[in-house]
Amino acid sequence: MIRKWMRGWAALALALPLLATAPAAHATSTPQAAPVVPSARTALPLFDAIDRIPVAEEHREGYKRDLYKHWNRGLLSDGCDTRKEVILSEAVVAPEAAPGCKLTGGSWRSAYDGVLITDAARLDVDHFVPLAEVYDSK
Numbered sequence: 001m002i003r004k005w006m007r008g009w010a011a012l013a014l015a016l017p018l019l020a021t022a023p024a025a026h027a028t029s030t031p032q033a034a035p036v037v038p039s040a041r042t043a044l045p046l047f048d049a050i051d052r053i054p055v056a057e058e059h060r061e062g063y064k065r066d067l068y069k070h071w072n073r074g075l076l077s078d079g080c081d082t083r084k085e086v087i088l089s090e091a092v093v094a095p096e097a098a099p100g101c102k103l104t105g106g107s108w109r110s111a112y113d114g115v116l117i118t119d120a121a122r123l124d125v126d127h128f129v130p131l132a133e134v135y136d137s138k
Helices: 002-019 046-051 082-090 131-136
Strands: 096-098 102-104
């Protein structure tokens, strides 16, 4: 869960050079010359790259939460759903998985504040972007 979030930031960092050649996201009322597209990728400051991300009105018409599955069944061999698979993979000390993937023991360290968590029920494994926001922004 936390490692995947960090991978997302790494992916954004890799995408920034691609954004360097994207058109400006916000139009102005005065005409501007066509953007110059360099022949090679060039570095672009972060906030300039962010300004080039396309912006559009969001829409919620047609959104239904049940269009998106919740947790899939995970690996059939151990009976753990995706949430528990993530919890198992992120453990500092692995919990024991009883039949039906009932987790006991184990510990996890928060990358945000370093807090050690020893109760898997206190862990949130969820989308970093809410599904309604994903739908609105498509």
